[in-house]
Amino acid sequence: MSEYLKFAVSIAREAGDLLLENFHKEHVIDYKGTIDIVTDVDHRSEELLITRISAAYPDHDVVTEESDGKQRGGRARWILDPIDGTTNYAQGFPFFCVSVAFEVDGEISIGVINSPVLREIFVGEKGKGAFVNDERMTVSSTGELAKSFLATGFPYDIARDPCNNINYFSGMALQSLAIRRAGSAALDLAYVAAGRFDGFWELKLHPWDTAAGWLIVREAGGVVTQISGDEYFLESPTILASNGRIHDQMIDALGAIDPLDSRLVAEHAPVR
Secondary structure (H helix, E strand, C coil), rough: CCCHHHHHHHHHCCCCHHHCCCCCCCCEEECCCCCCCHHHHHHHCCCCCCCCHHHHHHCCCCCCCCCCCCCCCCCCCEEEEECCCCHHHCCCCCCEEEEEEEECCHHHHHHEEEEEEEEEEEEEEECCCEEEECCCCCCCCCCCCCHCEEECCCCEEEECCCCHHHHHHHHHHCCCEEEEECHHHHHHHHHHHHHCEEEEECCCCCCHHHHHHHHHHHHHCEEEEEECECCCCCCEEEEECCCCCHHHHHHHHHHCCCCHHHHHHHHHHHCC
């Protein structure tokens, strides 16, 4: 295990312990949007992660969900989600995690996702595979969309923007074994890597939602693209992750339901 991976696991575990310690306590909740919330524990977890990184690697950049992080212009950066699944956490629903990714020169090399309630730590290191609690993970062997167990989620602007995944959800529900919407994209990706889900798609996610899970899925033998089949990058407007065996079937099925809305690309694609 590399120095950076050991460090990423240690801070993800420490942040996870903080979440677990405060899970059933009363939380201070603020709203970033109509249904997009943040708790006091989000801020505490983020502060812990940034403090640990700044002490160990003062020249590294930090990108995180709840603040501006630390931008120093270095080659290396940490991409953090202090609680992925904040609404779940605030409601006492035990599907949430801490997500930590490490990137050098624009390439994710380490991903760690800590699910503290189940005491599972999913890790991936570029070129070295993916593991959960030190056991190697591989994606599932399911080869038919009709027999596939899938996951997805809905964006926070679901009530305001028709590009909200409801049409895809309705269509895919008729073509798959079952779909789960559990509320943590990072854990959904980790579960694809572990073979628990056969595939996952979502719209309008952010780098801190997907960075760690993206690498972990690939290191477990899976495939990650946009739902159009185009190459995935951290600022992509959509994500599609699968075991690889059903990937083309998912692309075809999603495309037949409703071609990717050009407004989604225009509004969310990064400036190159």
